[in-house]
Amino acid sequence: MREGRIIKGIGGFYYIDYDGITYECKARGIFRKNKMTPMVGDYVVFSVTDEEKLLGMIEEIKERETELIRPPVANVDQAIVVFAITQPDPNLALLDRFIVLAESQRLEIAICINKIDLADEEEQAKLKKIYEATGYPVIFTTKENKASIDEIKKLLAGKTTVFAGPSGVGKSTLLNRIQSNLVLQTGEISAKNARGKHTTRHVELIPLQSSGWVVDTPGFSSLTVDFMEVEELSDTFREFDEYREGCQYLSCIHENEPRCGVKTAVEEGDIPQSRYTSYLQLLEEIRKNRRY
Ligand SMILES: Nc1nc2c(ncn2[C@@H]2O[C@H](COP(=O)(O)OP(=O)(O)O)[C@@H](O)[C@H]2O)c(=O)[nH]1
Ligand SMILES: [Mg+2]
Ligand SMILES: [Zn+2]
Known part of the structure; x- marks a missing residue:
C-alpha cells in the first residue's frame, strides 16, 4: 500500500x-x-x-482538512489573490470580495499585485497603504523580475494554493515563471478557444518542484457572498478589529449605529474608504438575500 x-x-x-x-x-x-x-x-x-x-x-x-466547492479541491490551505496594477486596472471592490470569499473558506490569504513594470511607485504605495493594515502579505510582482517571482514561490512552499483573480491579470504567466516545465495558456488565446470548441476544463493539482501544490483553475468563480452571515462578514475585515472597542454596541455592524469606532476610523482616515465601501456593498448583498 x-x-x-x-x-x-x-x-x-x-x-x-x-x-x-x-x-x-x-x-x-x-x-x-x-x-x-x-x-x-x-x-x-x-x-x-x-x-x-x-x-x-x-x-x-x-x-479532508478542507473541501472547496469552486474549484472542487480538497485540502487547500491558501488563496493568493492576484490583481494587476494596471491592464486591467484593479477593481478594489472585487479584490475585497475575493478576500472575503477566501476568509469564508478559512484559507490563508496573500495579495499579489502584478505587472508593476507598468506603473510607478506611487501607485504601488497607494495599494500597499490600503492593504497592509489587513495583515495579509502584500507582494508586488512582475514577470520581468525574478526576485519578485521568488517571493511568490516562498509563499507556495509546502502548501496547497489556489490563485484567485480576474482574467488577464497574469496568473498563468506567474505560474509558468514559477515552474519552468509548465505551459499554461496565457494572453488572448483563451478568447479564441471560447468561441468555437466546447473545452471542458478539468481541475488539476500541479505539484511544484520547489515543494507545494497549486490548483490550475482560478478560484472563486462563484462570486456571491450571500451565504454568509452579517457577523461573519464584519469579522473578515480584519483591520476593523482594533476599532471595535469604540463601538457602543457589542453587536455593532458599523453601519447606522450612533457611536461606532469603525465609522470614526473611516472618517479619520485610519480605515481606507475603499475597504469600508466594499464592506457596505457586501453587507447589502447579504441582506437582500435574507429578505426572501
Ligand atoms: N507588462 C506585463 N504584462 C504581463 C505581466 N504578466 C502577464 N502579463 C501579460 O498579461 C496578459 C495576460 O496574462 P495571463 O497570464 O494570461 O493572465 P491570466 O488571465 O490571469 O492567467 C498576457 O498578455 C501577459 O503577457 C507582467 O508582469 N507585466
Ligand atoms: Mg490564465
Ligand atoms: Zn461599529
Missing part, C-alpha cells in the same frame, strides 16, 4: 501523484456506498495493480 495525492480525475479514473510518478487508479465501489467520492486534492492510500503500466486502486481516502 502506498500513500499519494489525487491530482486529477477524469471519467472515473483518478490520477495519483506518488513522489513525482503518476498512477492511474480506479476507486473501490465501497466509496460510492459511503457517499464518499474521491476528489482532487485528496490524500489516499492505494494499491498498485500493475507496476509497469502504473495502474492502481484507491483503497482509502484520508480525512
Whole structure:
C-alpha cells in the first residue's frame, strides 16, 4: 500500500501523484456506498495493480482538512489573490470580495499585485497603504523580475494554493515563471478557444518542484457572498478589529449605529474608504438575500 495525492480525475479514473510518478487508479465501489467520492486534492492510500503500466486502486481516502466547492479541491490551505496594477486596472471592490470569499473558506490569504513594470511607485504605495493594515502579505510582482517571482514561490512552499483573480491579470504567466516545465495558456488565446470548441476544463493539482501544490483553475468563480452571515462578514475585515472597542454596541455592524469606532476610523482616515465601501456593498448583498 502506498500513500499519494489525487491530482486529477477524469471519467472515473483518478490520477495519483506518488513522489513525482503518476498512477492511474480506479476507486473501490465501497466509496460510492459511503457517499464518499474521491476528489482532487485528496490524500489516499492505494494499491498498485500493475507496476509497469502504473495502474492502481484507491483503497482509502484520508480525512479532508478542507473541501472547496469552486474549484472542487480538497485540502487547500491558501488563496493568493492576484490583481494587476494596471491592464486591467484593479477593481478594489472585487479584490475585497475575493478576500472575503477566501476568509469564508478559512484559507490563508496573500495579495499579489502584478505587472508593476507598468506603473510607478506611487501607485504601488497607494495599494500597499490600503492593504497592509489587513495583515495579509502584500507582494508586488512582475514577470520581468525574478526576485519578485521568488517571493511568490516562498509563499507556495509546502502548501496547497489556489490563485484567485480576474482574467488577464497574469496568473498563468506567474505560474509558468514559477515552474519552468509548465505551459499554461496565457494572453488572448483563451478568447479564441471560447468561441468555437466546447473545452471542458478539468481541475488539476500541479505539484511544484520547489515543494507545494497549486490548483490550475482560478478560484472563486462563484462570486456571491450571500451565504454568509452579517457577523461573519464584519469579522473578515480584519483591520476593523482594533476599532471595535469604540463601538457602543457589542453587536455593532458599523453601519447606522450612533457611536461606532469603525465609522470614526473611516472618517479619520485610519480605515481606507475603499475597504469600508466594499464592506457596505457586501453587507447589502447579504441582506437582500435574507429578505426572501
Ligand atoms: N507588462 C506585463 N504584462 C504581463 C505581466 N504578466 C502577464 N502579463 C501579460 O498579461 C496578459 C495576460 O496574462 P495571463 O497570464 O494570461 O493572465 P491570466 O488571465 O490571469 O492567467 C498576457 O498578455 C501577459 O503577457 C507582467 O508582469 N507585466
Ligand atoms: Mg490564465
Ligand atoms: Zn461599529
